[in-house]
Amino acid sequence: SFDDLDDEEKNIFLDIVCFFKREDKDFIIKFLNACGFDAQIGISDLVNKSLIVIHNNQITMHDLLQEMGREVVKQESVNNPGERSRLWHYEDIIEVLTFNTGTEKIEGICFDMSKVKQIGLNLDTFTKMHKLRFLKFYNSISEGKSKCMVSNCQGPILAKVRYFHWDGYPLTSLPSNIYPDKLVFLEIPDSNIEQLWD
Numbered sequence: 001s002f003d004d005l006d007d008e009e010k011n012i013f014l015d016i017v018c019f020f021k022r023e024d025k026d027f028i029i030k031f032l033n034a035c036g037f038d039a040q041i042g043i044s045d046l047v048n049k050s051l052i053v054i055h056n057n058q059i060t061m062h063d064l065l066q067e068m069g070r071e072v073v074k075q076e077s078v079n080n081p082g083e084r085s086r087l088w089h090y091e092d093i094i095e096v097l098t099f100n101t102g103t104e105k106i107e108g109i110c111f112d113m114s115k116v117k118q119i120g121l122n123l124d125t126f127t128k129m130h131k132l133r134f135l136k137f138y139n140s141i142s143e144g145k146s147k148c149m150v151s152n153c154q155g156p157i158l159a160k161v162r163y164f165h166w167d168g169y170p171l172t173s174l175p176s177n178i179y180p181d182k183l184v185f186l187e188i189p190d191s192n193i194e195q196l197w198d
Helices: 007-020 025-034 039-048 063-074 090-098
Strands: 053-055 058-060 108-112 118-120 134-138 149-151 163-166 185-187
Touching: 007 025, 007 039, 007 063, 007 108, 007 134, 025 039, 025 058, 039 053, 090 108, 090 118
Parallel strands: 108 134, 118 149, 134 163, 163 185
Antiparallel strands: 053 058
């Protein structure tokens, strides 16, 4: 049934599979609309095709469907995660960020920093990721701050980012090319931020 979806439905489904399972439906619609999708229709179509379920205003799906969707993303490039549209597995993300193998194909990164103690970003880590819409660096361990130390981080090019979450963001200001009027979500707990925008 995934193969029968149109391109927009596929993109909506893969965003939910990789980033938004068990999240609030209204928030997901707001994010997807900000990315240029017709989210209300797309989500309705996915429900009608039994690919997702809405329960208590949360979007969810069967674990096997999530696994299938994530496998679709992995097949975009079996050996080079930097050539995939969405990244969620910490080992793939560490490889892409450490060795600067990210490409313009990457649209979303969801990185659990509790899986690693330190990561060094290259000065131009994000410069090739022109389509990045979703960036989440979070700590799944609730006790205390993240132990992940991020070094060499420069102001990334994030002109298309609609979702920005970074626990312990290491810089004192946000990248100058993040457009506040286009952001749907901004969360930077325990960060070094001193000023957002003028």
